[in-house]
Amino acid sequence: MIKTKAYAAHSSTGALAPFELHRRNPGAEDVQIEILYCGVCHSDLHTARGEWHNTQYPCVPGHEIVGRVVAVGDGVRGFKVGDLAGVGCMIDSCGHCHSCHEGDEQYCENGFTGTYNGPVFGGENTFGGYSRTIVVKESFVLHVRHDEKDLARVAPLLCAGITTYSPLRHWGAGPGRKVGIVGLGGLGHMGVKIAHALGAHVVLFTTSPGKSDDGKQLGAAVVCISTSPEQMAAQANQLDFILNTVAAPHDLDAYLQLLKRDGTMALVGAPAEPHPPSNVFNLIFKRRRIAGSLIGGIKETQEMLDFCADHQILSDVETIPIDYINTAYERMLKSDVKYRFVIDMASL
Ligand code: NAP
Ligand code: ZN
Numbered sequence: 001m002i003k004t005k006a007y008a009a010h011s012s013t014g015a016l017a018p019f020e021l022h023r024r025n026p027g028a029e030d031v032q033i034e035i036l037y038c039g040v041c042h043s044d045l046h047t048a049r050g051e052w053h054n055t056q057y058p059c060v061p062g063h064e065i066v067g068r069v070v071a072v073g074d075g076v077r078g079f080k081v082g083d084l085a086g087v088g089c090m091i092d093s094c095g096h097c098h099s100c101h102e103g104d105e106q107y108c109e110n111g112f113t114g115t116y117n118g119p120v121f122g123g124e125n126t127f128g129g130y131s132r133t134i135v136v137k138e139s140f141v142l143h144v145r146h147d148e149k150d151l152a153r154v155a156p157l158l159c160a161g162i163t164t165y166s167p168l169r170h171w172g173a174g175p176g177r178k179v180g181i182v183g184l185g186g187l188g189h190m191g192v193k194i195a196h197a198l199g200a201h202v203v204l205f206t207t208s209p210g211k212s213d214d215g216k217q218l219g220a221a222v223v224c225i226s227t228s229p230e231q232m233a234a235q236a237n238q239l240d241f242i243l244n245t246v247a248a249p250h251d252l253d254a255y256l257q258l259l260k261r262d263g264t265m266a267l268v269g270a271p272a273e274p275h276p277p278s279n280v281f282n283l284i285f286k287r288r289r290i291a292g293s294l295i296g297g298i299k300e301t302q303e304m305l306d307f308c309a310d311h312q313i314l315s316d317v318e319t320i321p322i323d324y325i326n327t328a329y330e331r332m333l334k335s336d337v338k339y340r341f342v343i344d345m346a347s348l
Contacts, residue, residue: 001025002032005348006131007322008058012050015326019058021127023135028075031141033085038129039064039156039315040341041186042247043089043270045329047117051272055117062129063089063115064158064342066144066151076138084144084151086305088158089295091115091126091140103297130322132348142302145309153314156186156340157305159295160315164191164243165304166296167266168198171241175199180235180242182226182255184211184218185332187245187268189316189339192218194304195243197311203235205255208335218316226254237286239263249275252290256282264289315340321347 001022008019026032044061046052065087069079079085093100093108100108113119116128128134146154164187173179179200181191188204195202196219204220206212207227215223224231235258242255242265249271256265256278267290282288296304308314316339320328328341 002133002135004131004133006060006127007325007348008060008127008130009048009055010058012048012055016048016130019060021060021131023133026071026073026135028073029137029139030073030135031069031076031079031085031138032071032133032135033065033067033087033141034070034133035065035067035129035131035345037066037152037155037319037345038062038343039159039186039317040325040328040332040343041159042332043159045332046247046270046272048329052270056125059117060127060130061116062131062343063087064155064160065115065129065134066155066158067345070133078138078143079141084146084148086142086144086154086158087115087129087134087136087140088142088162088301089115090298091118091136103299105297106295130325130343130348132345140298142298142305145306146314150314152319152342152344153317154305155342156190156315156317157308158301160186160190160340161194161308162296162301162304163187163268163293164245165194165307166300167243167268167293168195168200169300170293171264171266173198173200173241177201177240178203178238180205180239180255180258181220181245182242183245183247183269184208184215184339185245185247185335185337186315186340189218191243191245192220193313194308195219197307197313203239214338232258242266243268245269247271249273251276252278253282256288256290259286259288261286262288264291266291266293268293315342317342319344323347
């Protein structure tokens with residue numbers, strides 16, 4: 001077994017604190033990665049604080065992992081020692097259900113194994129990227145083609161990047177399409193960048209007027225302050241697709257009214273409490289849809305990483321030492337981060 005330092009939550013109310021855990025020795029199909037950077041996703045906070053009522057403690061969050069391969073098993077063909085590699089939200093799935101066969105492991109009908117807090121149906125807990133090393137089977141490890149100097153800015157692609165790329169592709173964001181992105185946080189800022197790179201006309205909806213200039217620089221053609229009834233009214237019936245990343249319950253009707261006939265709003269934000277009920281007439285009169293979307297499959301995650309490398313898309317990050325994590329969580333709750341915290345694991 002490989003001993004490694006980590007940071008863990010021990011209860012829903014306590015602060016994260018230093019912790020020690022063991023990784024398995026790499027088996028034939030395994031890749032061992034020295035973690036160099038790990039992004040801080042709002043899901044880490046929801047999970048550490050038990051907001052989704054499924055947390056097993058101690059909990060070591062972190063699923064935006066990038067680092068260097070330090071060991072590989074005999075059967076590993078795609079990675080060698082020294083390669084840059086990434087790990088996202090999943091480290092395993094059943095591999096034989098319909099979804100797995102279609103490359104949608106995130107919808108594995110037997111439940112995928114999360115990088116942390118993993119075994120949904122029992123079994124040993126899994127520990128995530130707020131640690132120095134991780135051992136993962138090759139088929140769940142991603143290739144990183146970005147320049148090594150940009151590695152901290154690549155980490156958030158492993159969750160925020162794929163969680164926005166997958167629905168934007170699924171619902172056809174591209175030239176001639178008007179796409180709304182709701183919330184300019186970790187997911188939202190990647191959504192703006194990726195939708196813009198795909199060629200869509202991007203309208204950013206934010207509650208924070210101070211983020212307007214950034215929104216435009218990131219690729220939004222229009223920034224709409226969602227607390228302004230006039231600005232919202234100007235967007236009515238305009239949008240083909242809306243990607244809603246907001247991490248708190250809010251009025252969905254305000255956004256449904258902005259969709260064209262047959263438009264879809266996909267929810268990726270996963271607040272602890274339900275949204276207030278929405279008015280069915282906003283759906284039936286224009287055949288609009290509310291949908292959901294969960295991260296993306298491994299093949300699509302690799303496609304997204306390659307797309308971002310080709311288009312020089314990186315996350316905008318604040319790099320922090322691990323002992324800043326509890327402060328970072330408090331700032332994230334106030335939407336006070338531009339636009340993703342990333343932990344420099346050398347600080348652990
Ligand atoms: P984040 O960085 O905290 O960003 C969330 C943004 O939502 C904030 O920056 C803010 O943007 C907006 N917001 C927050 N509270 C709001 C409120 N009360 N009303 C309106 N807007 C509000 O979080 P994140 O890491 O991007 O994650 C967002 C959500 O997605 C979380 O719930 C997370 O668990 C979930 N998630 C889902 C998936 C998936 O696969 N579906 C994957 C990863 C994360 P403005 O300041 O611009 O208004
Ligand atoms: Zn995440």
